[in-house]
Amino acid sequence: MQERELRRVAGLLCARLPEVGLEKVADPRQGRVKWRLSGILSMALFGLMAGCRSLAELEELTRLLSPAVRRKLMLGGRRPDTTMRDGICRLKLDELRAVLHRAVKAAARRGALEPVALPFGVAALD
Numbered sequence: 001m002q003e004r005e006l007r008r009v010a011g012l013l014c015a016r017l018p019e020v021g022l023e024k025v026a027d028p029r030q031g032r033v034k035w036r037l038s039g040i041l042s043m044a045l046f047g048l049m050a051g052c053r054s055l056a057e058l059e060e061l062t063r064l065l066s067p068a069v070r071r072k073l074m075l076g077g078r079r080p081d082t083t084m085r086d087g088i089c090r091l092k093l094d095e096l097r098a099v100l101h102r103a104v105k106a107a108a109r110r111g112a113l114e115p116v117a118l119p120f121g122v123a124a125l126d
Contacts, residue, residue: 003066009049010072017042019106020099028090035079040087041099043079055081100125 022038047058063078107113
């Protein structure tokens with residue numbers, strides 16, 4: 001993905017991320033941790049939106065980001081793929097489901113969702 005597209009994705013993510021409340025997800029990691037869980041989750045979302053196919057690609061992307069995009073995403077440096085994997089694998093699915101629920105509700109409130117031949121306002125995610 002080109003730098004301009006990455007900046008646009010980062011801008012979109014920064015605008016909509018407060019709606020989902022990633023900081024409400026309980027951190028299951030113990031002891032002293034270097035990276036906040038909400039930062040790991042937001043970086044994982046950024047990687048998905050940027051088309052990264054693995055956490056290794058996401059780690060490389062975090063290393064290559066420009067200072068402007070880093071400021072927008074509130075990143076210090078690169079995020080190690082093992083740190084992201086360990087943080088994400090320990091999460092409870094119910095908490096991630098709640099994040100997804102908040103995101104869909106926020107999109108519905110702003111009128112960003114349009115019904116597409118599904119009955120009763122059903123939302124389908126792949």
